Amino acid sequence: MKIIKNMNTTERWLRIYFGAIIFLVYFVNPFPYKEWTFSGLLLIATGVIGYCPVYSLLKKPKTAPTPDSMADR
Template sequence: MKCNVGGIDRAIRALVGVVLISLVFVGPQTPWGWVGLLPLATAIIGWCPPYTLLGINTCQPRASKEGGKT
């Protein structure tokens, strides 16, 4: 599994996941808040299956360790 979720995308997913999970404990207290586990998991792992299917990649390209030599 290659990383396809970038830094800002990960932060947004983590925030949305935590907010949704918090709905289980405060607010309407419905089990739908557990849906927040999905964006939180993809933020932690750094890989999103739908992104793979759609060919989306929000990761920054990694710099070569050799200083640009090929």
């Protein structure tokens, strides 16, 4: 099964970056933020894979329309 990527490169890097920050908070202060570890790992996984299932449910377009494609309409 091939997964079609539905995130652009910038969004993927931001997900990996903020997911790593959320994940690393667990090592700094583990007790109250234990549940946040899963959220950080989920962001990292979706950023690495490039596929977000929520976007598929919301039917988000893969990329933003360019000005050239808007002029063709």
